[in-house]
Amino acid sequence: xxxxxxxxxxxxxxxxxxxxxxxxxxxxxxxxxxxxxxxxxxxxxxxxxxxxxxxxxxxxxxxxxxxxxxxxxxxxxxxxxxxxxxxxxxxxxxxxxxxxxxxxxxxxxxxxxxxxxxxxxxxxxxxxxxxxxxxxxxxxxx
Amino acid sequence: xxxxxxxxxxxxxxxxxxxxxxxxxxxxxxxxxxxxxxxxxxxxxxxxxxxxxxxxxxxxxxxxxxxxxxxxxxxxxxxxxxxxxxxxxxxxxxxxxxxxxxxxxxxxxxxxxxxxxxxxxxxxxxxxxxxxxxxxxxxxxx
Amino acid sequence: xxxxxxxxxxxxxxxxxxxxxxxxxxxxxxxxxxxxxxxxxxxxxxxxxxxxxxxxxxxxxxxxxxxxxxxxxxxxxxxxxxxxxxxxxxxxxxxxxxxxxxxxxxxxxxxxxxxxxxxxxxxxxxxxxxxxxxxxxxxxxx
Amino acid sequence: xxxxxxxxxxxxxxxxxxxxxxxxxxxxxxxxxxxxxxxxxxxxxxxxxxxxxxxxxxxxxxxxxxxxxxxxxxxxxxxxxxxxxxxxxxxxxxxxxxxxxxxxxxxxxxxxxxxxxxxxxxxxxxxxxxxxxxxxxxxxxx
Numbered sequence: 001x002x003x004x005x006x007x008x009x010x011x012x013x014x015x016x017x018x019x020x021x022x023x024x025x026x027x028x029x030x031x032x033x034x035x036x037x038x039x040x041x042x043x044x045x046x047x048x049x050x051x052x053x054x055x056x057x058x059x060x061x062x063x064x065x066x067x068x069x070x071x072x073x074x075x076x077x078x079x080x081x082x083x084x085x086x087x088x089x090x091x092x093x094x095x096x097x098x099x100x101x102x103x104x105x106x107x108x109x110x111x112x113x114x115x116x117x118x119x120x121x122x123x124x125x126x127x128x129x130x131x132x133x134x135x136x137x138x139x140x141x142x
Numbered sequence: 143x144x145x146x147x148x149x150x151x152x153x154x155x156x157x158x159x160x161x162x163x164x165x166x167x168x169x170x171x172x173x174x175x176x177x178x179x180x181x182x183x184x185x186x187x188x189x190x191x192x193x194x195x196x197x198x199x200x201x202x203x204x205x206x207x208x209x210x211x212x213x214x215x216x217x218x219x220x221x222x223x224x225x226x227x228x229x230x231x232x233x234x235x236x237x238x239x240x241x242x243x244x245x246x247x248x249x250x251x252x253x254x255x256x257x258x259x260x261x262x263x264x265x266x267x268x269x270x271x272x273x274x275x276x277x278x279x280x281x282x283x284x
Numbered sequence: 285x286x287x288x289x290x291x292x293x294x295x296x297x298x299x300x301x302x303x304x305x306x307x308x309x310x311x312x313x314x315x316x317x318x319x320x321x322x323x324x325x326x327x328x329x330x331x332x333x334x335x336x337x338x339x340x341x342x343x344x345x346x347x348x349x350x351x352x353x354x355x356x357x358x359x360x361x362x363x364x365x366x367x368x369x370x371x372x373x374x375x376x377x378x379x380x381x382x383x384x385x386x387x388x389x390x391x392x393x394x395x396x397x398x399x400x401x402x403x404x405x406x407x408x409x410x411x412x413x414x415x416x417x418x419x420x421x422x423x424x425x426x
Numbered sequence: 427x428x429x430x431x432x433x434x435x436x437x438x439x440x441x442x443x444x445x446x447x448x449x450x451x452x453x454x455x456x457x458x459x460x461x462x463x464x465x466x467x468x469x470x471x472x473x474x475x476x477x478x479x480x481x482x483x484x485x486x487x488x489x490x491x492x493x494x495x496x497x498x499x500x501x502x503x504x505x506x507x508x509x510x511x512x513x514x515x516x517x518x519x520x521x522x523x524x525x526x527x528x529x530x531x532x533x534x535x536x537x538x539x540x541x542x543x544x545x546x547x548x549x550x551x552x553x554x555x556x557x558x559x560x561x562x563x564x565x566x567x568x
Binding site for chain 1: 194195200223224226229
């Protein structure tokens with residue numbers, strides 16, 4: 001299924017609404033898969049050269065958000081309802097890849113599976129499950 | 143039960159090992175409760191004036207880490223194994239308070255309940271449960 | 285805040301709609317706290333005398349469901365959206381007590397903190413966070 | 427990678443140690459995949475013909491346990507440390523299939539992704555992530 005917005009439309013939407021989500025590069029933007037690349041930078045590191053947990057959590061959250069947008073179109077009010085993340089391996093000092101796939105695309109709730117990888121490695125460094133809530137038109141917040 | 147390190151010892155430990163965890167102020171450092179205050183700053187915000195999800199997740203992670211230190215002493219190798227967070231309410235544009243309490247303090251796993259509040263409000267903006275794994279002396283990583 | 289239904293109304297509602305949820309005894313039924321007691325029985329056991337994980341998960345789920353009912357009244361269509369449980373200690377061969385408290389009571393989502401205890405002990409054997417989704421009148425399922 | 431025990435050895439191990447885990451049929455028992463089939467029976471139902479949440483949680487837990495056994499051999503003391511489950515769709519009144527795959531096989535922690543399906547359907551009815559803790563030889567419990 002095609003994304004409801006293109007990479008260019010996503011970039012424009014983020015510039016207007018969520019400039020802080022502009023960080024990672026969008027490699028795939030599809031209703032079934034979003035793949036992001038977070039460039040390796042010193043500021044994401046914690047001592048020992050590991051990429052910090054909050055950086056990984058933020059990346060997983062952004063990937064899930066883009067998957068919501070790919071399925072529902074630009075809905076600025078979609079909010080993270082819950083996130084569960086398991087840290088599996090120490091990330092390498094390289095780019096981090098995030099792949100988000102839908103577990104359920106409902107009208108009000110979107111549940112997403114996100115895998116994070118060090119670029120070029122098969123075993124994931126973290127797995128996250130996120131739920132986004134999408135407010136209805138004219139309805140009260142969930 | 144008293145903390146295994148003082149606020150001053152914590153500050154020194156962080157300066158040496160985790161300078162990036164120095165952000166929030168430590169209001170309480172005890173084996174049963176860690177309370178942190180994250181000063182309200184523009185850079186934590188996302189559009190609409192809300193404090194960003196990754197900022198809240200990072201604060202919860204730091205509070206749980208300090209609780210591990212309060213119970214086990216300075217163990218630089220303690221790592222977050224998993225984190226589940228539920229976002230409950232939109233944070234106000236004010237300081238955020240994190241309160242971490244132990245659910246279980248084991249030799250190898252510490253499970254922590256963390257509540258996040260907008261300063262001065264009773265209802266929490268988020269609840270998180272974190273598991274930290276503590277590598278044994280001379281043992282392989284978990 | 286008072287419960288929107290009495291213990292007797294709850295029993296009648298369950299007899300009609302959810303006979304399988306009749307197991308545990310209701311000790312407290314309030315909008316802020318539901319306390320249930322699961323009588324110790326051989327059939328809940330697994331080898332070693334421990335109460336099984338699924339028994340504990342079912343009890344946590346029932347306690348959260350009753351808290352939804354106490355807050356929203358009898359809504360037969362409320363469904364568990366997600367559950368996270370941490371098993372903290374081996375339960376003793378005694379009654380299990382569940383205490384459910386609301387983290388958030390929204391119109392569409394209710395998030396609940398549940399602690400499970402062996403009767404008479406202070407340290408909890410498990411902690412769970414549950415989200416219930418409540419379908420709106422005439423709306424599509426979440 | 428081959429399983430460290432055969433289906434017959436698993437059956438014998440369960441008969442001796444966990445007779446209550448004998449319910450579902452083992453369709454695949456491999457270090458990379460465990461597939462179980464839970465036969466549709468009236469007693470798993472809740473009103474409306476849906477298979478109950480605790481039944482699904484118990485099945486996910488069993489599948490993850492078998493994956494631990496396939497990777498580590500018969501370790502009777504492996505215990506569920508945490509479980510997060512998202513209920514995605516109403517199960518059909520049919521057999522339920524559980525597929526467990528490893529996210530991480532550590533010496534002390536095994537993290538598993540479990541998908542549950544109604545037999546013959548592509549979209550999963552639930553997704554669970556489970557952590558099993560494996561006590562070390564001669565060590566204290568985690």
